Amino acid sequence: MQGYPLRDITVIDLGQIYQGPYATFLMAMAGARVIKVEPPTGEPVRARANISRGSLPLAMLNSNKQGITLNLKTARGRELLIELVKRGDVLLENYAPGVLDRLGVGAAVLTKANPRLVYASGSGYGRSGPKRDFLAMDLTVQAIGGVMATTGEPDGPPMKAGPAFADFLGATHLYGGIVTALYEREKTGRGRVIEVSMQEALYPALASALGMHYWQDGKTTTRTGNRHSGLSMAPYNVYRASDGHVAVICVKDEHWKSLARVMGRPDLADDPRFANHTLRAAAMDEVDALVETWTLRHSKDEIFDIARQHKIPAAPVRDLTEVTNDPHMHERGMLRFMEHPELGRVVLPNSPIRYEGSPLLELIPSPELGQHNRDVYCGFLGLSEGELEGLKAEGAI
Amino acid sequence: MQGYPLRDITVIDLGQIYQGPYATFLMAMAGARVIKVEPPTGEPVRARANISRGSLPLAMLNSNKQGITLNLKTARGRELLIELVKRGDVLLENYAPGVLDRLGVGAAVLTKANPRLVYASGSGYGRSGPKRDFLAMDLTVQAIGGVMATTGEPDGPPMKAGPAFADFLGATHLYGGIVTALYEREKTGRGRVIEVSMQEALYPALASALGMHYWQDGKTTTRTGNRHSGLSMAPYNVYRASDGHVAVICVKDEHWKSLARVMGRPDLADDPRFANHTLRAAAMDEVDALVETWTLRHSKDEIFDIARQHKIPAAPVRDLTEVTNDPHMHERGMLRFMEHPELGRVVLPNSPIRYEGSPLLELIPSPELGQHNRDVYCGFLGLSEGELEGLKAEGAI
Numbered sequence: 001m002q003g004y005p006l007r008d009i010t011v012i013d014l015g016q017i018y019q020g021p022y023a024t025f026l027m028a029m030a031g032a033r034v035i036k037v038e039p040p041t042g043e044p045v046r047a048r049a050n051i052s053r054g055s056l057p058l059a060m061l062n063s064n065k066q067g068i069t070l071n072l073k074t075a076r077g078r079e080l081l082i083e084l085v086k087r088g089d090v091l092l093e094n095y096a097p098g099v100l101d102r103l104g105v106g107a108a109v110l111t112k113a114n115p116r117l118v119y120a121s122g123s124g125y126g127r128s129g130p131k132r133d134f135l136a137m138d139l140t141v142q143a144i145g146g147v148m149a150t151t152g153e154p155d156g157p158p159m160k161a162g163p164a165f166a167d168f169l170g171a172t173h174l175y176g177g178i179v180t181a182l183y184e185r186e187k188t189g190r191g192r193v194i195e196v197s198m199q200e201a202l203y204p205a206l207a208s209a210l211g212m213h214y215w216q217d218g219k220t221t222t223r224t225g226n227r228h229s230g231l232s233m234a235p236y237n238v239y240r241a242s243d244g245h246v247a248v249i250c251v252k253d254e255h256w257k258s259l260a261r262v263m264g265r266p267d268l269a270d271d272p273r274f275a276n277h278t279l280r281a282a283a284m285d286e287v288d289a290l291v292e293t294w295t296l297r298h299s300k301d302e303i304f305d306i307a308r309q310h311k312i313p314a315a316p317v318r319d320l321t322e323v324t325n326d327p328h329m330h331e332r333g334m335l336r337f338m339e340h341p342e343l344g345r346v347v348l349p350n351s352p353i354r355y356e357g358s359p360l361l362e363l364i365p366s367p368e369l370g371q372h373n374r375d376v377y378c379g380f381l382g383l384s385e386g387e388l389e390g391l392k393a394e395g396a397i
Numbered sequence: 398m399q400g401y402p403l404r405d406i407t408v409i410d411l412g413q414i415y416q417g418p419y420a421t422f423l424m425a426m427a428g429a430r431v432i433k434v435e436p437p438t439g440e441p442v443r444a445r446a447n448i449s450r451g452s453l454p455l456a457m458l459n460s461n462k463q464g465i466t467l468n469l470k471t472a473r474g475r476e477l478l479i480e481l482v483k484r485g486d487v488l489l490e491n492y493a494p495g496v497l498d499r500l501g502v503g504a505a506v507l508t509k510a511n512p513r514l515v516y517a518s519g520s521g522y523g524r525s526g527p528k529r530d531f532l533a534m535d536l537t538v539q540a541i542g543g544v545m546a547t548t549g550e551p552d553g554p555p556m557k558a559g560p561a562f563a564d565f566l567g568a569t570h571l572y573g574g575i576v577t578a579l580y581e582r583e584k585t586g587r588g589r590v591i592e593v594s595m596q597e598a599l600y601p602a603l604a605s606a607l608g609m610h611y612w613q614d615g616k617t618t619t620r621t622g623n624r625h626s627g628l629s630m631a632p633y634n635v636y637r638a639s640d641g642h643v644a645v646i647c648v649k650d651e652h653w654k655s656l657a658r659v660m661g662r663p664d665l666a667d668d669p670r671f672a673n674h675t676l677r678a679a680a681m682d683e684v685d686a687l688v689e690t691w692t693l694r695h696s697k698d699e700i701f702d703i704a705r706q707h708k709i710p711a712a713p714v715r716d717l718t719e720v721t722n723d724p725h726m727h728e729r730g731m732l733r734f735m736e737h738p739e740l741g742r743v744v745l746p747n748s749p750i751r752y753e754g755s756p757l758l759e760l761i762p763s764p765e766l767g768q769h770n771r772d773v774y775c776g777f778l779g780l781s782e783g784e785l786e787g788l789k790a791e792g793a794i
Binding site: 005006008018022025026030044048055056057060061107125126128129130131133134135136137139140141142143144145146147148149150151152153157158159160161162163164165167168169172173174175176177179180181182183184186187192193194195196197199200201202203204205206207208209210211213214215222223224225226229232236238245246247249251277304307308311312313314315316317318319320321323324326327328329331332334335343346349352353354355356357 | 402403405415419422423427441445452453454457458504522523525526527528530531532533534536537538539540541542543544545546547548549550554555556557558559560561562564565566569570571572573574576577578579580581583584589590591592593594596597598599600601602603604605606607608610611612619620621622623625626629633635642643644645646648674701704705708709710711712713714715716717718720721723724725726728729731732740743746749750751752753754
């Protein structure tokens with residue numbers, strides 16, 4: 001880990017599903033030693049995967065971690081957690097608030113065992129407030145948090161965003177909080193309890209829709225299909241191409257002038273009816289029809305190429321086969337074809353955070369359940385082989 | 398800033414629109430001094446807002462920053478940037494890659510001027526690779542990055558997510574990268590160039606959809622409406638209530654049993670046709686119809702309340718008026734009613750990252766254009782009043 005920013009950090013990772021594991025994945029790819037701690041039945045994503053044949057999400061989010069089992073429902077298991085925490089720098093958990101407290105290994109106990117510990121808690125609604133104990137998953141947080149109010153057609157039902165944005169915005173805020181507390185610890189010598197609520201992590205991303213809502217005194221629907229969330233920009237939409245769809249957006253008046261020319265309609269570039277955002281937004285239906293007349297005559301990649309040459313923001317709508325094979329992300333090392341022991345040949349992501357001067361770490365496939373029990377319990381905690389066998393026999397790991 | 402983790406950090410913030418400004422907003426709310434540097438015409442969000450009457454997004458993302466103007470197209474302006482960088486810890490920019498290099502104040506020049514500088518670059522596609530110079534905005538990155546492929550109805554067109562998730566996942570990764578580099582600097586004494594591409598920042602959030610795509614060898618549509626992206630869980634949907642919509646999800650079999658009982662259908666709890674995820678997912682239409690028969694008879698808040706009592710994950714679909722008035726987020730201090738000098742009474746967010754032991758910082762309204770020119774140029778850089786007037790006269794600020 002020479003040359004990687006978190007090379008001297010050890011993470012005790014109780015993360016499960018998406019929010020916790022992605023935060024610690026980012027730590028692993030910055031050079032930290034991440035010990036993924038699972039109950040003997042596996043974390044929920046692994047347990048569900050056993051019904052099918054392995055889990056791609058589990059593989060995506062747990063590369064470069066060590067995997068151990070630990071049964072926190074046993075007294076010996078909780079003692080082991082405290083031993084791990086004494087030797088670690090960070091403990092992350094995204095159980096429902098209060099779960100670890102009820103087990104007797106909550107933030108108060110663990111930070112007392114190690115005052116340098118950064119204790120990171122991720123949850124749906126946070127560690128305080130009236131909704132603290134409500135169960136939350138990505139879908140329900142998208143519902144209550146405003147994502148569904150702003151996604152979908154104006155005359156259609158509320159729609160979730162396909163990707164798990166509540167989980168992942170929760171995760172990235174959590175990563176940021178942890179590293180901030182590690183920075184502070186260098187100054188103060190002490191750790192912190194930090195926390196992130198998924199509902200709160202979503203809120204700032206509503207900025208455009210909140211802007212429209214504010215100016216219209218909350219009177220209109222906030223779903224705008226593929227149009228601008230503030231309905232204040234045109235062209236700004238997804239248009240049909242000859243072989244799919246393409247997104248085109250004119251942020252500046254010059255983009256519109258360039259687009260008019262490549263559409264073979266230089267007259268529109270100088271048409272006073274379309275001279276600025278306000279005017280084009282007022283004539284949105286007409287502007288969109290003009291653009292689609294052109295896009296329908298070209299393939300989505302042709303349009304992407306033309307737009308690039310003329311400096312107009314545009315991009316093809318890509319399906320997941322195209323996304324996972326994206327030559328650009330493969331060339332940059334963000335995506336890699338890997339042989340995964342459970343899944344076979346798959347595409348796995350690296351970290352989106354790059355530290356120039358240090359190449360992206362090579363991916364190491366996600367651990368099998370308990371794969372590193374010996375390394376961690378004997379090598380890291382210093383137990384004997386006999387003690388390891390005893391832990392297994394008594395159901396503590 | 399006593400007691401806040403980034404209290405000794407100064408950020409030179411060239412961020413614009415959403416990605417850059419949100420990353421530095423998180424820094425300001427962790428105690429950093431953030432100097433927002435805008436061209437004399439204002440950053441794009443401010444410039445567009447002048448057409449209307451002020452910008453709520455600008456206010457949301459720039460609280461607790463100082464605001465100065467600086468014209469990087471002048472030689473004197475670039476000299477001033479270098480002076481600021483020499484006295485700062487972090488420079489953030491999210492121009493298109495290469496813009497600052499062409500002006501002569503790129504990463505190489507600035508990190509040479511201050512080897513302790515953390516230089517943070519956010520962009521659509523990153524600082525390398527074949528797509529490096531393609532123009533990118535949230536909409537186009539959602540198109541090319543797979544968000545639209547996974548959002549919307551199976552038989553409908555590709556759909557954007559309403560919130561600007563490409564921008565905001567870009568921003569939170571950027572924040573994490575900056576603070577990681579600051580932590581590393583405590584060990585090495587040297588800064589880093591760090592970078593984040595919005596397209597890459599989106600990819601991990603596709604985990605569920607990529608899982609389904611992998612198992613089905615890429616043969617099906619990946620849009621599932623409000624159903625589970627892997628179509629492997631039921632109930633998992635948005636259902637009509639008597640007064641709106643509600644999201645309900647049964648992660649565990651016990652959730653289903655509880656739901657069956659509260660629906661007045663205890664027979665379903667023990668019905669072998671619905672005994673586990675695999676069986677319920679196979680009977681998804683029937684399961685969804687059973688649930689909606691019940692939800693239609695109750696209001697969305699009644700259902701939320703019943704679900705909480707019986708520990709079933711559920712939540713009402715809330716509109717933006719409900720979201721901005723959410724009593725839970727107001728009680729926790731995430732949201733505040735504020736008098737903003739330009740906008741009047743508005744709801745503004747704090748940071749979703751909480752450091753226990755330090756209350757959330759009080760919000761200070763976003764600066765007007767150039768509001769802190771005197772404080773920064775005279776107080777921080779040490780110029781005289783006469784020099785400040787000279788800079789204005791020559792168009793350098």
